[in-house]
Amino acid sequence: MSLSADLRALQDRLGHEFARPELLRRAVTHSSMSGPGREDNQRLEFLGDRVLGLVMSEALLRADGQAREGQLAPRFNALVRKETCADVAREIDLGAALKLGRSEQLSGGRRKMALLGDAMEAVIAAVYVDGGFEAAQAMILRLWGKRIASVEEDSKDAKTALQEWAQGRGLPPPAYVETARSGPDHQPVFTIEVRLETGETAEATAGSKRSAEQTAAQTLLQKLNA
Incomplete structure (x- = not known):
């Protein structure tokens, strides 16, 4: 075949x-x-x-x-x-x-x-x-x-690392906002945006809120480190 x-x-x-x-x-x-x-x-x-x-x-x-x-x-x-x-x-x-x-x-x-x-x-x-x-x-x-x-x-938890980054600069904790939800009720897909008070944001989509939040936090960390 x-x-x-x-x-x-x-x-x-x-x-x-x-x-x-x-x-x-x-x-x-x-x-x-x-x-x-x-x-x-x-x-x-x-x-x-x-x-x-x-x-x-x-x-x-x-x-x-x-x-x-x-x-x-x-x-x-x-x-x-x-x-x-x-x-x-x-x-x-x-x-x-x-x-x-x-x-x-x-x-x-x-x-x-x-x-x-x-x-x-x-x-x-x-x-x-x-x-x-x-x-x-x-x-x-x-x-x-x-x-x-x-x-x-x-291996460091991305949300924890991002919160530590913000606290180390005297900023409030990052905010996580659900900006979209799609898919059937039994298998929803979430889009989460993470926001810092300074205006930096990042967004991620995943099959659970936790995964989307973690991926969004990791993406924002990569932006900040770059």
Whole structure:
């Protein structure tokens, strides 16, 4: 079974040639496109989350032979959280290859953090099933490389870091404002804007208010540090 042009391009960006192309096709198929004879990526997502966790656990232990569990845990969480998976997915333009139902396409599904993060985990599982642990490990370490090196800073909670930044300059705490909500009641999507008294703002969209607030805070921190 051959791959379409968009999936061949994605395969090249992943750096893994699939012996079983149907695994990659399933990994990018959202549940809104599932149906008779067409499996979605939810089961692969479940597996990929565990594979990613094992690879990152080993990588962190190798990177710092003296770190205690209390130091490793926040670093681990920063590397495997959905927002990080979605960021990696954006870097390899995974959204362009997603197979989505019409409703998800119209609501901007290719840019949604939750969909991208889930699909990235599913792709990891697809590589693992197709090529084994070493193939998945090599891909993850290549795609996550710079994040592993800078994880000490990234592991700090973004909202806490932004509040500390504001307090250190004598400013009131940042304000988080819900500016939009979309999607069905059982699966809402929130857009949150974070605002500083000085006028700086940043916005993010996610499947939960907490995730949107964290991503907005991280985006504003990056602006301020730049």
